[in-house]
Amino acid sequence: MKYDIGYLGGGQLARMSIQAAQRMGLRCLSLDPGADTPASQIADHVVAGFDDVNALSNVLSQCERVTLENEFISMLLLSGAANEADRDLGVYLPSPRTLGLINDKFAQREQYTSHGVPSPRAWSVGAVWGNDSFLEDVASRIGFPMVLKVRHGGYDGKGTMTIRSFEELRDSRSSWMSGGWLAEQFVPFKRELAVMVCRSESQTLTFPTMESVQTDHVCDLVFPANTDASDIAIKAVRAVEGFGLFGVELFELQDGSFMVNEIAPRPHNTGHYTLDWGGISQFEAHVRLVMGLPIPEPKGNETCMANLLGQEGAGDYQEGLKAAIQGDPEVHVHWYSKAEARPGRKMGHINAVGPDCRARAVAARERFYTAWRRA
Ligand SMILES: Nc1ncnc2c1ncn2[C@@H]1O[C@H](COP(=O)(O)OP(=O)(O)OP(=O)(O)O)[C@@H](O)[C@H]1O
Ligand SMILES: [Mg+2]
Numbered sequence: 001m002k003y004d005i006g007y008l009g010g011g012q013l014a015r016m017s018i019q020a021a022q023r024m025g026l027r028c029l030s031l032d033p034g035a036d037t038p039a040s041q042i043a044d045h046v047v048a049g050f051d052d053v054n055a056l057s058n059v060l061s062q063c064e065r066v067t068l069e070n071e072f073i074s075m076l077l078l079s080g081a082a083n084e085a086d087r088d089l090g091v092y093l094p095s096p097r098t099l100g101l102i103n104d105k106f107a108q109r110e111q112y113t114s115h116g117v118p119s120p121r122a123w124s125v126g127a128v129w130g131n132d133s134f135l136e137d138v139a140s141r142i143g144f145p146m147v148l149k150v151r152h153g154g155y156d157g158k159g160t161m162t163i164r165s166f167e168e169l170r171d172s173r174s175s176w177m178s179g180g181w182l183a184e185q186f187v188p189f190k191r192e193l194a195v196m197v198c199r200s201e202s203q204t205l206t207f208p209t210m211e212s213v214q215t216d217h218v219c220d221l222v223f224p225a226n227t228d229a230s231d232i233a234i235k236a237v238r239a240v241e242g243f244g245l246f247g248v249e250l251f252e253l254q255d256g257s258f259m260v261n262e263i264a265p266r267p268h269n270t271g272h273y274t275l276d277w278g279g280i281s282q283f284e285a286h287v288r289l290v291m292g293l294p295i296p297e298p299k300g301n302e303t304c305m306a307n308l309l310g311q312e313g314a315g316d317y318q319e320g321l322k323a324a325i326q327g328d329p330e331v332h333v334h335w336y337s338k339a340e341a342r343p344g345r346k347m348g349h350i351n352a353v354g355p356d357c358r359a360r361a362v363a364a365r366e367r368f369y370t371a372w373r374r375a
Helices: 012-023 053-062 075-084 096-102 105-114 132-142 166-171 230-239 269-275 282-291 317-327 357-374
Strands: 003-008 028-032 044-047 063-068 122-125 146-150 160-163 181-185 191-199 204-206 210-215 218-224 244-252 258-264 303-309 332-335 346-353
Touching: 003 012, 003 053, 003 282, 012 028, 012 282, 028 053, 044 053, 053 063, 053 075, 063 282, 075 096, 096 105, 096 258, 105 122, 105 181, 105 230, 105 258, 122 132, 132 146, 132 166, 132 181, 191 230, 191 269, 191 282, 204 230, 210 269, 218 269, 218 357, 230 244, 230 258, 244 269, 244 282, 269 282, 269 303, 269 332, 269 346, 303 357, 317 332, 317 346, 317 357, 346 357
Parallel strands: 003 028, 003 063, 028 044
Antiparallel strands: 122 181, 146 160, 146 181, 191 204, 191 210, 191 244, 210 218, 218 303, 244 258, 303 346, 332 346
């Protein structure tokens, strides 16, 4: 085989995982509809849509193992491609079965409920059920406020809306009538947490529980939560029969208990701090899981990550890079080299390590933004 690992998706997660794989001498290929992606700049790539079975089977016939960096690929297409390339479904990590349970947010919720994993109460809202009596039924099961979500394909809060009254639910009909949505209980959480889970046949390991702060539905800051949600995170991964690397997003309630929001079956934004914390990174863990290699206990220093988002009117990012590092040589800047810096898009991140890491990461990001906007 020409490649050791094929990545479905060529964004920053694939890029950073490929960087970890390349350090170990592994050969990687990515597939993405974009011609200039963070991954295509550092390794061979195929330009094709995720629904192109021929392209998927072409990747399969060139790669020993195949993994992914987004969960929006259909389980049926993956199975079809494996069939066409005459490969076993075991070539994929995570498995198409797990992916099928995750990429429909309603199926994911049902899986947690049936496995006794606390998660918001949910009900599906289908296009054919748009009459008032159905809405009354949804309202009585879920109550207000409720959160409406697209079942497939939502990310960065796109496809999520909070509904506060029956009238709002009825008025939003035109949005959710267009396709599969679910309605779920609004959780008045105290904090949002995340745990990275590694699971193989022989090991189940977790990275520390992190707090994640979202601004405008996009993750903004990640730092140690000083609590431990690893038990429920592991249960959630088991509930979706998950093997591989998973980012488990959770809510911490006022009484300190936890609920699972959702799982990402791949490296996750809340795990980027591990690139500089001194222990194994989530990307090396991802690569080792894909290659069937063991993982050491994830431990390292207290670290905070601040995302760098695209800014209106931004100039040369290197001015930001210099300002962040010149003001504090101890911080680490990661840049994904995306072709376009649309406002709000995740363009990179900054890690600061040590006891005052949160203040230093925020200050470094401020310097970065100020210089980048001026450039
Ligand atoms: N049931 C809920 N109750 C309260 N807030 C919620 C609920 N579900 C989601 N949210 C809020 O909306 C955000 C986005 O929701 P969710 O993670 O389900 O969607 P997403 O689009 O897949 O997001 P992302 O890609 O950022 O993970 C959550 O991080 C949380 O802040
Ligand atoms: Mg989420």
